[in-house]
Amino acid sequence: MIPATMPPTAHSPSGKRGTVLITGTDSGLGLAFVHTFLAENWIVFAGWIQTDSPVTHMDNPHLIPVFLDITDLESIKAARSEIMAHTPSLDLLINNAGINPDCGIPLEKLDFDVVQQVLNVNAVGPLRVTQQCVGLLRKGAYKRIVNLSSEAGSIIDCRRKSWFGYSMSKAALNIQTRLLQNYLGAEGFRVYSAHPGGMRTGMGSAVAGLSPQESANRLYAPITGFADNDIPQFFELDGKPMRW
Numbered sequence: 001m002i003p004a005t006m007p008p009t010a011h012s013p014s015g016k017r018g019t020v021l022i023t024g025t026d027s028g029l030g031l032a033f034v035h036t037f038l039a040e041n042w043i044v045f046a047g048w049i050q051t052d053s054p055v056t057h058m059d060n061p062h063l064i065p066v067f068l069d070i071t072d073l074e075s076i077k078a079a080r081s082e083i084m085a086h087t088p089s090l091d092l093l094i095n096n097a098g099i100n101p102d103c104g105i106p107l108e109k110l111d112f113d114v115v116q117q118v119l120n121v122n123a124v125g126p127l128r129v130t131q132q133c134v135g136l137l138r139k140g141a142y143k144r145i146v147n148l149s150s151e152a153g154s155i156i157d158c159r160r161k162s163w164f165g166y167s168m169s170k171a172a173l174n175i176q177t178r179l180l181q182n183y184l185g186a187e188g189f190r191v192y193s194a195h196p197g198g199m200r201t202g203m204g205s206a207v208a209g210l211s212p213q214e215s216a217n218r219l220y221a222p223i224t225g226f227a228d229n230d231i232p233q234f235f236e237l238d239g240k241p242m243r244w
């Protein structure tokens with residue numbers, strides 16, 4: 001069990017070491033977030049699904065890898081029990097896991113099983129995790145939820161003619177952010193959507209401008225910023241506002 005009073009850090013509003021659950025840490029941005037938050041002295045619960053995930057091999061006493069498939073409620077409940085064996089509360093939830101198997105597929109060739117899978121992972125998955133973790137977050141000092149969204153989910157800036165499943169899933173995730181803020185805001189929660197920029201990850205393009213580590217590092221300050229009201233609810237790198 002993590003002691004109630006951890007060494008103070010500059011990053012925890014309670015003076016305790018912050019606790020964060022990050023989903024989708026097998027690769028890409030999720031794995032980069034693990035490195036960023038560990039370097040900033042957080043206790044990190046890292047959701048993994050791949051056998052041999054890098055997080056299961058990292059040797060750090062403040063890293064607790066937990067198997068977590070965000071499409072499977074039982075898996076999420078089991079992960080929550082594992083987290084509760086270490087701590088009675090969570091300060092921050094980062095819903096990072098996502099997939100994008102349908103980019104560029106035109107309307108006539110859409111496979112609706114794939115479209116439903118994308119919606120299930122990218123839009124319903126984070127809601128499942130939030131539902132199961134909200135009790136732990138209520139007991140946390142931070143009460144913060146960050147949904148990894150995308151510019152592809154912005155309705156006002158939409159110029160694409162495809163990416164149906166992915167774009168629809170991120171727009172749905174954005175309205176989820178607003179609904180959760182409305183539901184939980186009075187309890188002191190802050191719920192955000194964040195766009196990490198185009199990254200060189202399994203999902204992103206090999207020629208994208210950003211490494212996932214640069215994105216994680218530049219999202220850290222707005223994600224953990226204490227001047228809550230200064231942070232736009234939908235933001236990109238360095239906390240710059242995004243249009244819904």
Ligand SMILES: NC(=O)c1ccc[n+]([C@@H]2O[C@H](COP(=O)([O-])OP(=O)(O)OC[C@H]3O[C@@H](n4cnc5c(N)ncnc54)[C@H](OP(=O)(O)O)[C@@H]3O)[C@@H](O)[C@H]2O)c1
Nearest residue numbers: 024026027028029069070097098150198199201202203204
């Ligand atoms: N890459 C970009 O340019 C970009 C741009 C805008 C937004 N984003 C968003 O940023 C987030 C991270 O993307 P990324 O580029 O880092 O992608 P990535 O490298 O493909 O990583 C996504 C992670 O999610 C995991 N995952 C997939 N399905 C899951 C499930 N059912 N349960 C738990 N984990 C699951 C993957 O695990 P496995 O690999 O083991 O399947 C992987 O670790 C995503 O939400 C994405 O939509 C990315």
